Amino acid sequence: MLKKLFFSLFMLLAGCANAPDEIPVVDGFQLERFLGTWHEIVRTQNSFQKDLDWVSASYELTDKGQVRIVNKAYDMRLRRWRIRSGRAVLDGDKHAGALKVSFFGSFFSEFNIIDLDKEHYSWALVSGRERSMFWIISRKATMDPLLKRRLIQKAESLGFDSSKLVYAGYSSLN
Numbered sequence: 258m259l260k261k262l263f264f265s266l267f268m269l270l271a272g273c274a275n276a277p278d279e280i281p282v283v284d285g286f287q288l289e290r291f292l293g294t295w296h297e298i299v300r301t302q303n304s305f306q307k308d309l310d311w312v313s314a315s316y317e318l319t320d321k322g323q324v325r326i327v328n329k330a331y332d333m334r335l336r337r338w339r340i341r342s343g344r345a346v347l348d349g350d351k352h353a354g355a356l357k358v359s360f361f362g363s364f365f366s367e368f369n370i371i372d373l374d375k376e377h378y379s380w381a382l383v384s385g386r387e388r389s390m391f392w393i394i395s396r397k398a399t400m401d402p403l404l405k406r407r408l409i410q411k412a413e414s415l416g417f418d419s420s421k422l423v424y425a426g427y428s429s430l431n
Contacts, residue, residue, distance in 0.1 A: 280384065280415055283354035283373045288324070288347060290378045291370075292316045295394040298380075298405060302421040303390055308334040310426040314394075316345070326358065331426075372411055382408050384417065391417045398425070 297312035306312070309330040317325050324345040332339050343360035345368065347353075354370030371391075372382035380395045391412045393405065413419050 280369075280371055282369045282371055283375070284352060285375060286352050286354040286370065286373070287378075288351070289318070291381075292318060292324070293396070295381070295396060296398045297392055297425050298395050298400045299393040299409065299425070300423050301390050301392075301418060302423050306330070306423075308332055309339070312425065313398075319344075322346075324356070326360075328360075371415065372408065380404065380408070382412060388416055389418045 294313055294315045297314075300306065300312075310333055312328070312330040314329075315327045319325050326343045326345055328339075328341045328343070330339050331337075341360055343358060345356045345358045348355040348357045348367075354373060356368040356370075357365040358368045359365045367384070367386040369384045370381050371384050374380045378396070380393065380400065383392045383394060384390060393400070393408045393412075409419055409422070
């Protein structure tokens with residue numbers, strides 16, 4: 258049961274305008290350009306995504322100005338797809354890449370965009386509340402291996418733990 262609840266946090270997260278230990282989030286963020294579907298390429302291992310692969314998240318704007326999130330992942334242990342819905346709101350400055358994300362009531366977590374392809378919004382480096390958690394997400398299910406390595410190195414340079422990375426199943430398609 259707890260695993261089901263925490264899966265919903267998938268992506269990662271939300272809470273303050275700054276990522277862990279005051280790592281700045283991207284500025285000039287445009288929520289409208291961020292909407293749509295994102296695929297998880299790499300993540301640090303975490304308990305709420307255990308046994309999950311082929312993870313994606315779709316973001317759409319609601320009439321109330323919130324963002325509806327639909328996370329989809331394949332549970333490798335149970336051999337079935339899991340889908341969870343949640344919501345997100347900007348956290349503070351609407352041009353800062355910081356969101357608050359919730360999949361259960363008033364419990365929010367951090368979703369901090371700390372690097373982003375600002376020209377095309379084709380990839381993003383995202384952190385949660387802890388330095389032990391980061392994700393690389395992409396509009397496409399696969400990512401150029403050199404870009405992926407560069408983003409992992411960027412996360413490492415910011416102090417994120419990359420010793421236990423989980424690569425998406427479709428990473429093998431590169």
